[in-house]
Amino acid sequence: xxxxxxxxxxxxxxxxxxxxxxxxxxxxxxxxxxxxxxxxxxxxxxxxxxxxxxxxxxxxxxxxxxxxxxxxxxxxxxxxxxxx
Numbered sequence: 001x002x003x004x005x006x007x008x009x010x011x012x013x014x015x016x017x018x019x020x021x022x023x024x025x026x027x028x029x030x031x032x033x034x035x036x037x038x039x040x041x042x043x044x045x046x047x048x049x050x051x052x053x054x055x056x057x058x059x060x061x062x063x064x065x066x067x068x069x070x071x072x073x074x075x076x077x078x079x080x081x082x083x084x
Contacts, residue, residue: 012042013059017066023048025056027074035059035071050081 015021024036024045033047034056055074062068067083 010057011059015066016061016063023059023069023071025059025071027055027057034073048081051079052076053079 010025010027013023013025015023018039020039020041022038022042022045024038026034026036032054033049033051034054035048035051036045037048038045051071053073053076055076057072057074060070060072062070069081069083071079071081073079
């Protein structure tokens with residue numbers, strides 16, 4: 001990974017149908033965002049600014065709608081978002 005976004009990463013989750021796409025989840029003191037997306041295989045990561053929490057734990061892509069993701073959070077339940 002090219003950059004460190006926070007003190008502790010929870011995981012990196014590849015998108016099952018988009019080659020090179022990876023979601024990075026950050027917990028424990030994320031500076032601005034808890035969820036990042038790379039579209040270039042992890043060379044760069046950009047924040048998912050629509051994600052309203054600092055602590056993201058896991059990303060799951062909806063198997064019936066590959067443009068929808070579910071993100072479990074630490075203390076904020078589950079967030080549902082659309083591909084941007």
